[in-house]
Amino acid sequence: MNKKPIATELRLAIVLVPLMAVLTILSPRFLTLDNLTNVVWSVCFIGILSSGAIYPRITGGIDLSLGSTAALSGIVVDLFMNRMGIPWIPSIFLTVVIGSLVGLFNGFIVAKIKIPAFVVTMAAKTYLYGIALVVSQGAMLAILEPKPFILISTGRFLGLPNPIYIMVALVITSQFVLRRTAFGRQVMAVGSNEVAARLSGVDPDRVRLISYTISGGTSAVGGVILASLTQQVFAAAASGIELDVMTALVIGGTSAVGGRGSVVGALIGAIMVAFIINGLNLLNVPNLYQPIAIGTVIILALLLNEGYLVPKRRTLSRA
Amino acid sequence: MATNDIGADLLLECRSITKSYSGHVVLDAVDFSVRRGEVHALVGENGAGKSTLIKIITGATGRDSGQMVYDGTVVPMEHLRRDAEALGIAVIYQELSLIPGMTVAQNIFLGKEPLRPLTRLIDVRKLNDQARDLIERYQFPLKPGDLIDDISIAQRQLVEILKALSGKASLMIMDEPTSSLTKTEVEMLFKIIALLKSEGISVLYISHRMEEVYSLSDRVTVLRDGKLVKVLDKEEISPEEIIRLMIGHKLEEKAVQHELSPKGGNVVLEVRGLTSVGKFEDLSFDLHEGEVLGIGGLVGSGRTELVRALYGADPFDAGTIRYLGKEWVPSVRKSIEGGIGFIPEERRLQGILATQSITRNIGIPNLDRIAPRGIVSVKEEDRRAARGIELLNVKPPRPEQLVGNLSGGNQQKVVLAKWLVRDLKLIFIDEPTVGIDIGAKEEIYEHIRALSARGVSVLLVSSDLPELTRLSDRVIVLRQGRFFHEFRECVLTGEKILRAASGIREGDDE
Incomplete structure (x- = not known):
C-alpha cells in the first residue's frame, strides 16, 4: 500500500503480455512479424487521432467530431490537390490548418460560451459531415494522384508501413507534451480542479482552446493519412471512429472525469482491442462475436483502472 | 433561572447529549430544549458544537449517549433523517435540497404528490392547486409553476419553508438563513418567522449576527467548546452578554490576548x-x-x-x-x-488538485520556474516538491502521493508549500x-x-x-x-x- 503506484502503461502491458501468450498458443500464425505489423498498422488511424483527442478528454471534455473532421479533411486535401492544383505538401499543410481551426471553433464554444463539450462536438460532428457531403457532392471520390501523396501511406520504410512511423512520432510527441511541458501540466490541472488551477495561475479557457485545436489538427492529419491509404474520400469515411478512439483512451487509463491520462496507454489500449479482433479472426470465430468481446474488454479495463481486479492495490487510483 | 419545568410545554428536550469524533469530544453532556411556539437561537463560536447538535436533532448523525424526547415521544438512539421528518422536524437549507429543473409546486410536494385514484399518476392540477393554496395562505411572492432555476435565493428559501409546512413540521431549523439575503429579504424572513410562531411552530435559529438573535429570539442557548454555557430568557438577552458568554474566560489557556x-x-x-x-x-x-x-x-x-x-x-x-x-x-x-501568494478559503474546492500528486500540486504555480521555456525540468520540479514537503513536514513525505488521499491538515500544508517554495x-x-x-x-x-x-x-x-x-x-x-x-x-x-x-x-x- 505504501509502494509507488504502478504506471497505467505498465499495468496495461501486464495484461497485454499474457493476452499475446494465449493467442500465440492458440494460433501459430499470431506471433509472426507480418501478423504483428498488420495489427499495429490497423490501429495507426486510431493512434493518430488519440494523440490529439486525449487533450480535451483530460480537461474533462470530449471531442466527438473527430471522425467528421477526418473525413472532411480527406475531401479537402483532394480538393486542394486535384481540383485546385495546389502541390501536395502545401495542400496537406492547409488541410491541417483547417482541421485545427475547426477544433479552435469547438474549443471557443466550450471554453468561452461554456456549453458542455459533449453537445458542442456532437453538433460539430453533424455539421462537419454535412459540409463534407456538400463539398464532395455526396460522392465517393477516388484519389489516384499525385503519386507521392499515395506513397505517404502505402510506402514502406525499413520494411514497415510509413503510417506506423507517423503514428509513433505523434504518440511520442503528444506523450512528451503531456508529461514534460508546462502546457501538459496545465491540462492535467484543469481536468483535476479548474478553480484551484485558476487560482494557481492557469488560464483554463486558454488551455481548453488549445486542447480542442490540437484535437482538430490531429484529426486532420488522420484524415489525410486515411485518404492516402484508401485512395478514396467520402463524407462517411471515418464514421464512428470517435467511439474507437474513446475506447482506446478509456482502456488506456484516461479518466472519464478528467485529470489523468496517457497517450501511450491509449495506444496500448487500441492495440489490445486489435489483438483481440485479430485473435478471433485467426481462430475463425465469426465476426458476429467481436462486439461482445470488445465490450467486455472495456469493462474489464475500467475496473482495472479504477483499482479493482488488482489485489491489495485498491488505493492507487482514486481520491 | 427557575422557569416553568412543565414537560408538556417543551416540544424538544435533549438531556446530556454527548458526541465525539475519533476521540475528540465535540458535545459534552449538553442539555437543550425548545418550547412550543418559541423562537430559539443557538449561538456559539465556530467549533462550539452547534452544527453537531443540529445534526443529532435532525438525525443526520447519531449521538453517543443522552436522551431525546420530541413532542412526548422518546427518540431512540437509532434516529435517522427520515425519522426526524416523520416527527415534524424540518431543516431549511440554503438551496441544497431543491431540484433546480423542477417547479415550485413539484418541489414542495416532492415524494408526496397527490395521485389520481385510478391510474396512480400524479394529479398535476391538484398539485398546483395545493401549492397555490399554501402560497396564498402565507402570501409568499411565488408562483406554483416557476422553475427553481429562475427564482432568487430568498424565494428558494421560501419554497423550502413551504416544503416543510406541507409536511406538517412543528419545528423548523434555520441554519444561518440570512447570510445570502438582502436587507429587504431579511425583513421578509423575519415576518415569516413571526407568522410561523403565531401558528404555534417552533423555530430554531442559528446565526452569527447578534442583532438578529437579539431582535428575534424568545430564548438563546449559548454553547462553548462543546458544553452548555447558559440558556438566556428574553429579558436577559443582549448582544454584549451573548458575546461574553460565547468567548468565556479562557484567555490564559488559549493565549488570546x-x-x-x-x-x-x-x-x-x-x-x-x-x-x-x-x-x-x-x-x-x-x-x-x-x-x-x-x-x-x-x-x-x-x-x-x-x-x-x-x-x-x-x-x-x-x-x-x-x-x-x-x-x-x-x-x-x-x-x-x-x-504574491494566495491560500483560498475552501481547500478542497479551491486549493488542491485532488487527483494529482504532491509534486504536481506544488509545481503548478511554479511553472514559471520549473518550465521557463515551456519544457518542464523534472529535476527542478522534484527539487521544489522535496523542499516543500520537508519545509512543511507533509505526511506521508512521498512526492508521488495523490493529494486527495492526504489528511486535511496535510492538504493545507501542500497548499501552503506551493507558495513557500517561491520568493514571496x-x-x-x-x-x-x-x-x-x-x-x-x-x-x-x-x-x-x-x-x-x-x-x-x-x-x-x-x-x-x-x-x-x-x-x-x-x-x-x-x-x-x-x-x-x-x-x-x-x-x-x-x-x-x-x-x-x-x-x-x-x-x-x-
Whole structure:
C-alpha cells in the first residue's frame, strides 16, 4: 500500500503480455512479424487521432467530431490537390490548418460560451459531415494522384508501413507534451480542479482552446493519412471512429472525469482491442462475436483502472 | 433561572447529549430544549458544537449517549433523517435540497404528490392547486409553476419553508438563513418567522449576527467548546452578554490576548477606496513589510471578497491599489509573477488538485520556474516538491502521493508549500486552519510567523478569533462590506473583535 503506484502503461502491458501468450498458443500464425505489423498498422488511424483527442478528454471534455473532421479533411486535401492544383505538401499543410481551426471553433464554444463539450462536438460532428457531403457532392471520390501523396501511406520504410512511423512520432510527441511541458501540466490541472488551477495561475479557457485545436489538427492529419491509404474520400469515411478512439483512451487509463491520462496507454489500449479482433479472426470465430468481446474488454479495463481486479492495490487510483 | 419545568410545554428536550469524533469530544453532556411556539437561537463560536447538535436533532448523525424526547415521544438512539421528518422536524437549507429543473409546486410536494385514484399518476392540477393554496395562505411572492432555476435565493428559501409546512413540521431549523439575503429579504424572513410562531411552530435559529438573535429570539442557548454555557430568557438577552458568554474566560489557556505592534517599514500594499458593488465598499488601508494584518468580521462581511479582488481572482469596480509603490491592477498571473501568494478559503474546492500528486500540486504555480521555456525540468520540479514537503513536514513525505488521499491538515500544508517554495513578498491567507487538527494548525502558525519574520507581508482572514489575535500585528474589522474598526497598539482579545464584528462600538480602546 505504501509502494509507488504502478504506471497505467505498465499495468496495461501486464495484461497485454499474457493476452499475446494465449493467442500465440492458440494460433501459430499470431506471433509472426507480418501478423504483428498488420495489427499495429490497423490501429495507426486510431493512434493518430488519440494523440490529439486525449487533450480535451483530460480537461474533462470530449471531442466527438473527430471522425467528421477526418473525413472532411480527406475531401479537402483532394480538393486542394486535384481540383485546385495546389502541390501536395502545401495542400496537406492547409488541410491541417483547417482541421485545427475547426477544433479552435469547438474549443471557443466550450471554453468561452461554456456549453458542455459533449453537445458542442456532437453538433460539430453533424455539421462537419454535412459540409463534407456538400463539398464532395455526396460522392465517393477516388484519389489516384499525385503519386507521392499515395506513397505517404502505402510506402514502406525499413520494411514497415510509413503510417506506423507517423503514428509513433505523434504518440511520442503528444506523450512528451503531456508529461514534460508546462502546457501538459496545465491540462492535467484543469481536468483535476479548474478553480484551484485558476487560482494557481492557469488560464483554463486558454488551455481548453488549445486542447480542442490540437484535437482538430490531429484529426486532420488522420484524415489525410486515411485518404492516402484508401485512395478514396467520402463524407462517411471515418464514421464512428470517435467511439474507437474513446475506447482506446478509456482502456488506456484516461479518466472519464478528467485529470489523468496517457497517450501511450491509449495506444496500448487500441492495440489490445486489435489483438483481440485479430485473435478471433485467426481462430475463425465469426465476426458476429467481436462486439461482445470488445465490450467486455472495456469493462474489464475500467475496473482495472479504477483499482479493482488488482489485489491489495485498491488505493492507487482514486481520491 | 427557575422557569416553568412543565414537560408538556417543551416540544424538544435533549438531556446530556454527548458526541465525539475519533476521540475528540465535540458535545459534552449538553442539555437543550425548545418550547412550543418559541423562537430559539443557538449561538456559539465556530467549533462550539452547534452544527453537531443540529445534526443529532435532525438525525443526520447519531449521538453517543443522552436522551431525546420530541413532542412526548422518546427518540431512540437509532434516529435517522427520515425519522426526524416523520416527527415534524424540518431543516431549511440554503438551496441544497431543491431540484433546480423542477417547479415550485413539484418541489414542495416532492415524494408526496397527490395521485389520481385510478391510474396512480400524479394529479398535476391538484398539485398546483395545493401549492397555490399554501402560497396564498402565507402570501409568499411565488408562483406554483416557476422553475427553481429562475427564482432568487430568498424565494428558494421560501419554497423550502413551504416544503416543510406541507409536511406538517412543528419545528423548523434555520441554519444561518440570512447570510445570502438582502436587507429587504431579511425583513421578509423575519415576518415569516413571526407568522410561523403565531401558528404555534417552533423555530430554531442559528446565526452569527447578534442583532438578529437579539431582535428575534424568545430564548438563546449559548454553547462553548462543546458544553452548555447558559440558556438566556428574553429579558436577559443582549448582544454584549451573548458575546461574553460565547468567548468565556479562557484567555490564559488559549493565549488570546496579544500585544499589537504595528510594524514600521515600507508600505508593500496600499489600498484606497476599493469598492466592489454588493460585496465591499470604500476600503482603504496599508500593509507594511513583514506585517501580519488580520481582517476580522462575520461571514458575509466582505473579507473573502476583498482578498480575492486584491489577488486578481475577481474584478472590482472602483478604487486604486499600489503594490511596491507602483500602480497595480491585479490579475492572478501578474500576482504570482510579482511574488504574491494566495491560500483560498475552501481547500478542497479551491486549493488542491485532488487527483494529482504532491509534486504536481506544488509545481503548478511554479511553472514559471520549473518550465521557463515551456519544457518542464523534472529535476527542478522534484527539487521544489522535496523542499516543500520537508519545509512543511507533509505526511506521508512521498512526492508521488495523490493529494486527495492526504489528511486535511496535510492538504493545507501542500497548499501552503506551493507558495513557500517561491520568493514571496506578500501572501493572502483566507481561513488557513478550518477543519484541520491542532498539530497541523500550530505548524501552520509557525510558518505564518516565519514568513513575517522574513519580511513577507501577510493579509490574514480568519473566523477563528484566537488565531486572528495570536497571529496579527494589527486587525481591521469589516462589517457589512465596510470598514468598521481598526485595532492597533492595544491588548487585543477575541471578544473585542467579535464585539466590533457585531457592530458594537467601543467607548475607547484603553
